[in-house]
Amino acid sequence: MSDYGHSGAIEPFATGLFNAWGIGDADRNDGLLLLVSRFDRELRIEVGAGYGSTLNAPIQRIIDDVIVPQFKRDAYADGIAAGVDAVIAHVTGNIEPQSFVEKVGEKARAFIVFVIAGVVSILILAVNLGRKFYRRLRRNAPRNCPVDGSRLRKYLEETEDEQLSSGQIAEEHLASVDHDVWFCTKCDHIEIESYKAFFTKFGACRECGYNTVTGKSHVIRHATYSSSGLRETYYNCRHCHAGYSVISTIPQKTRSSSSGSRGGGRSSGGGASGSW
Numbered sequence: 001m002s003d004y005g006h007s008g009a010i011e012p013f014a015t016g017l018f019n020a021w022g023i024g025d026a027d028r029n030d031g032l033l034l035l036v037s038r039f040d041r042e043l044r045i046e047v048g049a050g051y052g053s054t055l056n057a058p059i060q061r062i063i064d065d066v067i068v069p070q071f072k073r074d075a076y077a078d079g080i081a082a083g084v085d086a087v088i089a090h091v092t093g094n095i096e097p098q099s100f101v102e103k104v105g106e107k108a109r110a111f112i113v114f115v116i117a118g119v120v121s122i123l124i125l126a127v128n129l130g131r132k133f134y135r136r137l138r139r140n141a142p143r144n145c146p147v148d149g150s151r152l153r154k155y156l157e158e159t160e161d162e163q164l165s166s167g168q169i170a171e172e173h174l175a176s177v178d179h180d181v182w183f184c185t186k187c188d189h190i191e192i193e194s195y196k197a198f199f200t201k202f203g204a205c206r207e208c209g210y211n212t213v214t215g216k217s218h219v220i221r222h223a224t225y226s227s228s229g230l231r232e233t234y235y236n237c238r239h240c241h242a243g244y245s246v247i248s249t250i251p252q253k254t255r256s257s258s259s260g261s262r263g264g265g266r267s268s269g270g271g272a273s274g275s276w
């Protein structure tokens with residue numbers, strides 16, 4: 001979850017994700033989200049606001065008795081499949097897949113979203129792991145000196161600071177950008193390669209240009225259905241200590257064209273969580 005800039009409990013993260021995706025029908029609020037944060041060893045099943053608290057206890061039992069035992073032995077696919085089946089069985093009363101398929105429509109739609117949400121979460125995780133792995137491979141690939149063609153060597157993290165600027169060192173400390181320093185053993189050629197973190201709260205500073213700035217924003221004027229709003233963001237640089245504010249526009253609100261359309265469902269935080 002820290003990869004996505006979240007620290008703390010899984011519950012607010014799940015509620016935020018649920019509402020950002022608008023899972024479930026907007027009128028019935030019958031969506032369900034299974035969120036597995038593999039490396040935090042935490043999971044949550046978040047339910048749409050339409051269920052109130054009626055599902056909390058049964059879903060907690062499914063997490064504790066069906067999913068977590070599988071996760072404890074690293075059988076994530078089995079745990080997710082068995083957990084999804086158990087939730088479907090509980091909410092629809094249907095256990096046989098055939099009768100489930102026949103009843104596709106009203107209730108089943110929610111579970112299809114539920115399954116898709118799980119798959120999407122796993123896909124996002126897989127894509128990120130793949131990107132990280134690929135980047136690590138490329139980062140450490142051998143490279144040659146552009147001056148004399150001899151093999152470059154990389155400074156250790158502990159000793160590279162003497163080659164970096166104060167701004168680059170600040171970026172390293174804030175983990176917004178990682179720098180590799182390569183040097184030639186024959187001549188004094190030095191190459192600095194910079195890798196920006198995929199997920200960081202630090203952006204580029206308007207004054208010094210380093211990725212050492214964080215922003216805090218507040219709404220000056222809320223957007224309505226007839227006019228746009230205004231937001232002011234105060235930026236503060238941890239490197240050059242510049243402080244400045246930027247005013248931006250909040251887009252005008254729009255009403256969804258058809259009621260009862262897919263998506264737009266909300267959660268008010270109901271559900272259950274587990275860890276392993």
Ligand SMILES: [Zn+2]
Binds near residue numbers: 145149150189
């Ligand atoms: Zn060289």
Ligand SMILES: [Zn+2]
Binds near residue numbers: 241
């Ligand atoms: Zn700055």
